[in-house]
Amino acid sequence: xxxxxxxxxxxxxxGPSDVSPRVLAALARPTIGHLDPDFQALMEDIKAGLARxxxxxxxxxxxxxxxxxxxxxAAIMNLLEPGDRAVIAVNGVFATRMxxxxxxxxxxxxxxxxxxxxxxxxxxxEAALAEGPAKVLAFVHAETSTGVRSDAAALCALxxxxxxxxxxxxxxSLGGIPVDAAAWDADVIYxxxxxxxxxxxxxxxxxxxxxxxxxxxxxxxxxxxxxxxxGLLMSYWGGEGGRSYHHTAPINALYGLHEALVALFEEGQxxxxxxxxxxxxxLAAGLEAVGLAFLVAPADRLPQLNxxxxxxxxxxxxxxxxVLKHWDLEIGAGLGPLKGxxxxxxxxxxxxxxxxxxxxxxxxxxxxAAQGHAVSTEAALKAADxxxx
Ligand SMILES: *Cc1c(COP(=O)(O)O)cnc(C)c1O
Numbered sequence: 001x002x003x004x005x006x007x008x009x010x011x012x013x014x015g016p017s018d019v020s021p022r023v024l025a026a027l028a029r030p031t032i033g034h035l036d037p038d039f040q041a042l043m044e045d046i047k048a049g050l051a052r053x054x055x056x057x058x059x060x061x062x063x064x065x066x067x068x069x070x071x072x073x074a075a076i077m078n079l080l081e082p083g084d085r086a087v088i089a090v091n092g093v094f095a096t097r098m099x100x101x102x103x104x105x106x107x108x109x110x111x112x113x114x115x116x117x118x119x120x121x122x123x124x125x126e127a128a129l130a131e132g133p134a135k136v137l138a139f140v141h142a143e144t145s146t147g148v149r150s151d152a153a154a155l156c157a158l159x160x161x162x163x164x165x166x167x168x169x170x171x172x173s174l175g176g177i178p179v180d181a182a183a184w185d186a187d188v189i190y191x192x193x194x195x196x197x198x199x200x201x202x203x204x205x206x207x208x209x210x211x212x213x214x215x216x217x218x219x220x221x222x223x224x225x226x227x228x229x230x231g232l233l234m235s236y237w238g239g240e241g242g243r244s245y246h247h248t249a250p251i252n253a254l255y256g257l258h259e260a261l262v263a264l265f266e267e268g269q270x271x272x273x274x275x276x277x278x279x280x281x282x283l284a285a286g287l288e289a290v291g292l293a294f295l296v297a298p299a300d301r302l303p304q305l306n307x308x309x310x311x312x313x314x315x316x317x318x319x320x321x322x323v324l325k326h327w328d329l330e331i332g333a334g335l336g337p338l339k340g341x342x343x344x345x346x347x348x349x350x351x352x353x354x355x356x357x358x359x360x361x362x363x364x365x366x367x368x369a370a371q372g373h374a375v376s377t378e379a380a381l382k383a384a385d386x387x388x389x
Contacts, residue, residue: 013332016194017348026259034249049261056181056207062237064204068171071190071204074228082106084135089120092143120150129162142173147307156184176304187212198349199260276303279352282384286361289383290375306345322367
């Protein structure tokens with residue numbers, strides 16, 4: 001075997017995003033024990049940082065030792081028991097996973113389906129909740145497969161009104177647009193580290209409201225997964241009364257998450273959101289200047305995930321291969337019904353900068369020209385720079 005040295009890449013797909021040198025450096029610090037008193041202090045700092053970022057004071061906020069999907073699975077498996085009813089709003093790939101998990105938990109699932117590229121419709125969700133008592137309403141705040149933002153405040157309010165617990169997938173939203181557990185009165189929020197937090201993949205921050213914790217404590221039977229059983233996890237992460245061994249925490253990955261949070265608060269949450277929005281507006285101006293169109297209506301777009309229609313006659317995969325080969329640039333393909341139809345361009349975390357926008361526009365225009373679809377790189381850059389000015 002030989003050491004693996006990855007090529008240098010610029011990550012502008014649907015995640016992972018570019019990881020800053022300071023986070024990479026933090027990952028390389030010496031490993032210490034998962035029960036070391038100094039490590040326990042770091043755990044407390046991470047819990048407080050997550051609570052601050054999600055505005056989730058009074059919630060249990062911990063990072064699960066696995067990627068974003070683990071947050072989804074933990075939320076579903078801890079809240080749902082056989083016989084419970086779950087209403088799941090589907091407007092892209094990720095909520096279909098939630099529905100599969102809820103069915104595996106033995107719940108009866110009501111799907112509220114939407115066209116891909118559209119936000120979740122509160123009126124449809126309200127009607128589904130009115131059909132009968134539901135334990136859970138689950139939806140995706142920032143749907144990464146389409147680039148759509150849904151109204152989390154309105155949807156969580158509907159869950160409260162119906163006496164259901166809300167589960168909000170914030171994997172792509174956290175660190176890119178505001179996530180506000182208190183304002184939404186949300187019950188479970190989960191995320192991942194490799195999207196707008198710009199840490200490597202492998203951790204899933206999750207926040208549980210006191211209501212969600214009470215519902216878990218009142219379960220008739222134990223959750224069917226052991227590693228993500230919330231009660232067992234809190235014997236390690238809870239801290240009160242000392243910590244006991246549950247699993248060996250991914251120590252160095254947690255250094256990385258901690259450093260990413262430090263960097264985010266240094267910049268300031270508001271400044272981070274403005275940076276994402278400005279980068280998005282510049283990218284959109286550049287793309288639209290050369291006739292490229294977005295899938296999603298302006299009011300519903302996520303700044304951090306831009307879904308761009310592939311023009312007639314252009315080979316979607318060849319363009320991605322071109323920008324990777326010539327610019328070391330990764331952009332994303334379409335998923336499900338959007339396969340071959342769109343590119344997904346991420347402006348997440350450390351990848352949401354004017355430099356990334358200019359690089360992406362230059363690379364994309366070059367790739368289109370190579371396909372015989374001539375567009376003016378100059379016009380794209382000029383429009384982007386005007387939006388940035
Ligand atoms: C990426 C993503 C996930 C899954 O996260 P992994 O880290 O890939 O497991 C879930 N939901 C949404 C909305 C995502 O964008």
